[in-house]
Amino acid sequence: MQSIYCPYCDAVFDEEDMTFGSAKRRRLLAADSTREDVVDYLFMDANVRGPVEELWYHSFGCRRWFLVTRDTRSNLVLSSRSLEGEGQDG
């Protein structure tokens, strides 16, 4: 069970208040993007071993998406920051 800092609420919450999104940052695939680009974006996740920046959603709170850096080896949350880049460690 993680405790996660929400940069928009400026407070720490239990993981149960949050929803995990993904490590992938979304973008709208261009209508004329190549097969390789489409396949790479849709199916090829990096699946990083180590610190990875993920999108989390404060679903039972401010309903803002923000960025959490989590070490996939230890499952430790290292830091959070807002989409605008403001945040704090752990």
Add this chain to the structure above:
Amino acid sequence: MAETRQRWRLSRGGAIDRGSPIRFTFDGHAYEGYEGDTLASALFANDVFVLGRSWKYHRPRGVMASGVAEPNALVTLLDGDQSVPNLQATMVPLTEGLVAISQNRWPGVRHDWLAGFDLLSRFLPPGFYYKTFNWPRRLWPLYEGVLRRLAGLGQAPRHPQGSSYDQLYAHADILVVGAGVAGLAAARAAASGGARVLLVGQSTIDAPVSAGGPAILKRATMVGCYGSYAAVYEQHPRDDRLGRGGRLHRIRFGQLILATGAIERPLLFDNNDRPGILLASAILQLLQCFAVMPGRRLVVATNNDHAYTTAFAAQEAGCEIAAIVDLRRGGSVALRQAAARRGIRVVAGRTILSAEGKEHVRAVMVAATEGRGASETIACDLVAMSGGWNPSLQLATQAGAILRYDAAREAFVVAGLPEYVQVAGAASGIYDAGEAVRDAEAKGQRAAENSGRSPSLRPTPATTITHGPCNAIAPAMVRRESGRSQKAFIDFQNDVSARDLVIALQEGYVSVEHTKRYTTLGMGLDQGKTSTVHAVQLLGALRARSPGEIGTPRPRPPFVPVPLAAYAGFRQGALLQPFRRTALDGWHKARGALFENAGLWRRPIAYPRPGETLPEAERREARAVRSAVGLFDVSPFGKIEIHGRDSLAFLNRIYANDLSKLAIGRSVYSMMLTEHGRIFDDGIVSRLGDDHYLLSPTSAMADRVPQWLDLWAQTVWPELEVRISTVSDQWAQVALQGPLAREVLRRAGTDVSLEQADFPMMSMRQGLVARLPARLSRASFTGELGFEIAVPASLAPSLCDALMDAGAGHGITPYGLMASNILRLEKGFLIHGAELDGNQTLDDVGLGWMVRKRKTENFIGCRALSLPDLIRKDRRQLVGLLSEPGDEALPLGGLVSRGAEPGPEHPWIGRVVSSGFSVALDHGIALAFVESGRALKGQKIQIFANGKSQVATVSDPVFYDVARERING
């Protein structure tokens, strides 16, 4: 007279209160113990050694270990018709009136009719169930029923448990587990910098708590580690006679210190499981904590120094020490001299080959560890054995520890830990108490520093408070024959002997995890606390590998048995699962609705009249909608308002269909796709103003759609000016459906013109209905003329009452989910969870035409639509199915085939996803996904389910009013 009845109780010493006698019964016999006893210590004091029968061979078994390590002595506590099984007698505090019984014996623990299994043990190798009872195969269920009765542990309670278990949550900067010397020292050091420290221990004794010191949770055992939270089970004393009322704590921590101590290992010899053969530490605990010396003549057998302490203490308590059998030729000279001074005979370089006695040990046969020297039989009534110590690392492993085998200690020790976890004291292989304290203090300080504190503790002076180091250790299995016998038990709880492991290896079970599952080694409640290292050493010896190369099977939570009711906690009966009620819940109930949970919502499925069956009610309600008018609660539909200058641009990127032409006051059925081009949600979009839209996602997706919109608005297009507000709970909504709907609504009174020309299908108006502020839409999920009316949630019952009054003369009928489902099925309308499961494309469901043609505007999922898999010709397409006249409804989930029963040669080509009996057609209808199904229209196919087959005709998915005359009426 308690003194005379407690045969083995000493007159002095122990942490028991002789002034507070406690009466209890075991297997129907009354005994007396003292406040401070465990059930195990009180039974020992009363000369009761056989506490149960082993689970496979039904061998008599007694207490072998102490505390959480005990594998044998599992008992059931009774109170009237309530019972709690599988409790360790060493962990059950003695309470007044306690009623305990032994397990896995019939009719009694002393005279078990199944004890003959032990004689057959040669023929009961690992896996014998599957080898022996596999023929004929169809009789296995019968065999299984009998076998389950013969083998096993306690019986599950037959009656519901009282909901007396509680669950709590706590936070700690630093969690210290274990309240021995190391745990206490670590907690004190950790708290010295001001961090919030919680100490969890099994102790029942109040420790003085100083201000700013650690908080202490007593009678508590950490049972599992899940990331950065620990599950801790707290035994709640005196709550009732079954020891119920325990509490399960979930404790979130920043730093974790595990001072979980070490667990002594048995020695391997024939009949090492006989009652009266205990671990040396267990006898020492009986003596020192409970003032019980359960024998007159003791043999101590050890491969290390530590067990000498037990010999000396037992001698001081008046017990004769027949011999100390030391497996080592060397060993501590000082200890041997101390033994000599006490007149104790030490036989070095020898080991026990076997024990004699059945329900109680009578003698041991001792022989040289090597060679073929003469053996000697030593009479005794108690054996203390010590095969070395295992640092107790089950919880550390769960917390992410990596282990290595340490040859000097003959045990697995920690080789690596996550940075927020530390292991202190004996658990880290430090068996000297003084050293353990200093180690724990240093680790407590480090945890405080890791928490951003500055600890200020004066370390405890460097004194040695040793029990005697047990570092000089000899292998426990030196004699080949004693290490490989059928009667030399490694895992006592699961009746796994050394020979079982040899057989498993011969049969090719090389991986230690496979061996565990084949032999049941290290399984069950015990999870290998006393057995794992012996097993790994033996497997290593057999395969000429080091134990480190073999590795340990992974110990699973819970660390000690926890009643399932504690995990359930308050989640029982009505509190089992939370559900959401609509604002009309009471209104439905007052009209006799039957409810079912659909997703998180409690929804009415029908309103059966007295004497009416559920299918009859379903058909009556559906007919009322087709012929007159019905009322249905559609509040669970999502309601999301979109405001802002860029609302249209945003929605056009979210939806696959074009919203540019949507006029104010009009609605359109719309589709959201995933990035993979599959249907994410189908719902209605209405335009309320220039930059004001209302989305109605389906009930199933009402919670996920806002999150999806927020994701794109916040992380991808922050430059768009768009505001997303979920108002699903603010509005209640009912559907008024049927040819008389317009008439009833007019009679209820509204300022909105209901004429077809003013208020056509798929439009939305705001106004008053029955003098209530309302949003009205021409929408229909039934195929009939219909309106959906939304009012502020609290006004919903008033609205429904007004509509019922207005429709009284028109036969207005409230209808539930069952009628709604058959009505929408007749129209081929889609439902999430039936037709839509996240894998369908628009073309699969026949809605490919919805995708906008202008390719200049991109939307989510657009690019994926041209991926090869999405344009395959043989994709499964939505079709209707008509059953043969007179047949019953088609089976839900049935497999579709062109003829032959689906199998390896005849692949099935589709599946029935919705089925019902049409009221309008008086015919079984269904929706199915079938490979290239639209090309099969008019053809007959076969549906297979439950060993039966049925013929059906492929049709259009719309069965009723294909021309849409009624819906537009």
